[in-house]
Amino acid sequence: MTAKPHKLNILEDKRFSCHSCGNCCRHWHVQLLPDEIDRIASLRWPTGDPLGGQTINMVHSGQTFLAHKPNGDCIFLNADNGYCRIHEQFGESAKPVGCQLFPFSMHRTFGNKVSITPRHDCPSVRQNKGDRYKSNQLSKLADIVLEDARPFSEQQRCNLDEDQIQAIVDFLSALLPSLPTVAHKAMFLYGFCDWLGHQEASELDREALGGLYQPLVNHINKWFEETDASKLRKVDRYTLANLLSMYLRRDEDVLDKRVGRIKRAASIVFFGSGKASVNALGSMYPTGSGKSNQLFDKTHDEKLDLSLLDQLIKTRLQTLGFMGAANHHLDLLDGLRSLCLLYPMVIGTARLFTQTDHPMDHAIGAIDHAFGRAHVLRTSAANRLVRQLLDPDVFACLMVSIS
């Protein structure tokens, strides 16, 4: 029996064309699928081409990646024009699937449906610059990448059906941007998760959601009245910085041997305690970027374009890119809770980059790079930090203090 073809869900208002900045060929290690290792190694380069006879891959923890040059560039990056040498010489379809897919991720949602989430670590995605997404090309890649993928399980859906989940997505993505401050948005989402956790699946529909808006806003206002920002404990600030270091640390430096494991581990501790700047966690971050004690410093907030943060949250919501395979296989509720934390994470990170022209743009790229992907965020240590920050007293205090 032939499998039903995938049905792609692509956001209508999104655009992307590659502008050859070369970022994704420098700051990533592309993992090769088992059948690609020999295929890429046996590409026939013209006589005398420096790529002929080069070692094209590296193995780390049993996985195979494209090799990098000592300066961190992918072995196939043409530094003169920012193009991929495989693409130039043999065409796009000769590249590894990971390279062809970037800057998109895709995951099965309901039945044979597939959602396409654009990755904000690509500057062209952040600027929404270029053409409509090429559905034919994405469809072919979905057949390869999602061959064994399963749709959301009952448990991941929190026993809700597709219409109910769509109603939640519509409700949140319409209302969140309309709320006046980052703190209101974060607390609205947080309060919504609290409500959802106590809701019977059979009672959740658009009418129930329609009646929720005003009581939830009243609840948030009461929350703000009762929250004393000065009560945010030192330990909670430290927890935020520690979780942030898990989001921001870039293992490429270690894989490329630009920094040793011990030095990197020390940088994480120093960043958490406010003694190291963010580029100790990743050499790709601007030099002179801030230290974790700047996370709560509002001095340069006029430089932060908060609409970019709204767009990130909305994109993650509308592509269901906060749950299931897109986010460490979290269920709907925990996936929404993980979005709550994006608010303090992105605002705090933007403050670390205030010496750049577009601090929010940098912050969104850096945080979305790890969101749902970084293995370190799956560990029990990371879960402990998340639970601590999402404690009701701590989260309200955190949002009032940071925003």
Ligand code: SF4
């Ligand atoms: S980061 Fe985006 S724009 Fe830059 S080379 Fe990669 S796909 Fe192209």
